[in-house]
Amino acid sequence: MPEITEAELKKQIEQSNFAGLYFLYGEEKYLVSHYMKKLSEKASGRQFTDFNFQKFDGGETGADRIAEAAQSLPFFAERKCVLVSDPDADSMKTVEAEKWKEMIMSLPETTVLVVALPNLEVDEKKGKNWKKLIDLMKSNGNVVRFGRRTDAQLQKLLCSGAQKRGCVLSPRNAGRLVACCGSDLTALFGELEKLCSYVKQGEITEQLIDGFAVKNLEARVFDLSKAVLSGSGDRAYSILNLLLEQGEEPVAILAVLSSAYLDLYRVRASVQSGLSATEPAKHFDYARKEFRLRNAERDAGRYPDGMFRGSLKELLAADIALKSSRGDRRIVLEKLIARLLILAERGKTA
Structure with a gap:
């Protein structure tokens, strides 16, 4: 299974048509976190989440413990979800890397393993271990890379985000917000949330952006x-x-x-x-x-x-x-x- 697009991932989540393995990474950490949450919530279901959803810090948890969780059966459900955040392939010893390989290649059909990097940056060209691990996950699951968004894409996301919150934000003023606060989506949506809370259901104007948005x-x-x-x-x-x-x-x-x-x-x-x-x-x-x-x-x-x-x-x-x-x-x-x-x-x- 090759690298897939954000749109394909979104469709799989909406249709509950899950692969056994997902790897989410890239420069746009807001989207990595967003889809990590949506994917793990939908894959684990709404019932018995204490049993059917297990989350691990990849920097502190060894492959043996993660594999044990992945191999265990779901509780009165079709599947379970195991989420691993920020494992660092470059710091893994050979034995640990082999355990990860064995775990990935022997995932049961009842488990959806989500590996995500909401904080960790990856340089595939310099990190040989990362390149091997990503290639392995591409062969056995779905890999999604969230690259940086263009100005036009950022403006579209902000306009859509404002609409979902009951507010109106024009593309021009969305561009002004980007120019004011930078292109980091986490910061942008934080400012958008603040502006929407202030105007409630009105229009986010140029004057409001200049007066309330925190400039970088x-x-x-x-x-x-x-x-x-x-x-x-x-x-x-x-x-x-x-x-x-x-x-x-x-x-x-x-x-x-x-x-x-x-x-x-x-x-x-x-x-x-x-x-x-x-x-x-x-x-x-x-x-x-x-x-x-x-x-x-x-x-x-x-x-x-x-x-x-x-x-x-x-x-x-x-x-x-x-x-x-x-x-x-x-x-x-x-x-x-x-x-x-x-x-x-x-x-x-x-």
């Missing part, structure tokens, strides 16, 4: 870059002070600020070359970050090339200063903001 570091530093480019020194320093007071690392702040300027420069270069503003996504990693290029398109044409080149030089100098100096890193950032403000002001009059 990227969104807050993006606000910092907008303040600098608009020449609002007071606002720029206010945002910087808040970031530092909240414990954000200066190196992390600088990295995101540099990314904002790189976005602007790349978009400007693309448009000047007769290409679209989204062209950089074909050459750089903008997966689930396409909105950054759309945001950059609004400002990229307002300033001359010299302003961007000068700003990038200042950002590089600040990066070197932060990583090589033992002095006050706050002063490095404050000086940088002052120089970027001067360059932006000169760019307006150029």
Whole structure:
């Protein structure tokens, strides 16, 4: 049985047409957890769940105990479910890995074994043990990998989630929520839950998102870059002070600020070359970050090339200063903001 899609998994759960083994993993941990719960609940049934559903922490439980649970018969039911979360194949000794292999290849028809990684990250290219285990599970069960979602997919999920909660969220405002909070589904649905609780059965507007959603570091530093480019020194320093007071690392702040300027420069270069503003996504990693290029398109044409080149030089100098100096890193950032403000002001009059 090969790797299956999310849609195929959803159909199997709805129809109670279960395979004997499922392996759920991938970068999108929210979906791994979501389907892990749905699958184990449906596979174990509604009656006698104390007997027909057993859950194990894969990092603390050995294969012998898991195999014993998998081999035991269900109690007055067609099947039972055994859930194992976050086993670490890379840390398994040879004997333990062989026991896992034996267990997987001898599962009884009355057991649905669900192996899921709601927290653990897997690198199949580097982890030889993981590659062997995943290949084994593909041969004996269904494997589902939940990769990162695109902006469009995230917006669709949020709009659907709002509708299920009795609220209205437009695709445009769903995109705004993604831009504000980032692309992590766990964080996004946490913010959506909060907004829906506030509006009850109304519309989630742009004003509500701006006023209530908790911005991630990227969104807050993006606000910092907008303040600098608009020449609002007071606002720029206010945002910087808040970031530092909240414990954000200066190196992390600088990295995101540099990314904002790189976005602007790349978009400007693309448009000047007769290409679209989204062209950089074909050459750089903008997966689930396409909105950054759309945001950059609004400002990229307002300033001359010299302003961007000068700003990038200042950002590089600040990066070197932060990583090589033992002095006050706050002063490095404050000086940088002052120089970027001067360059932006000169760019307006150029």
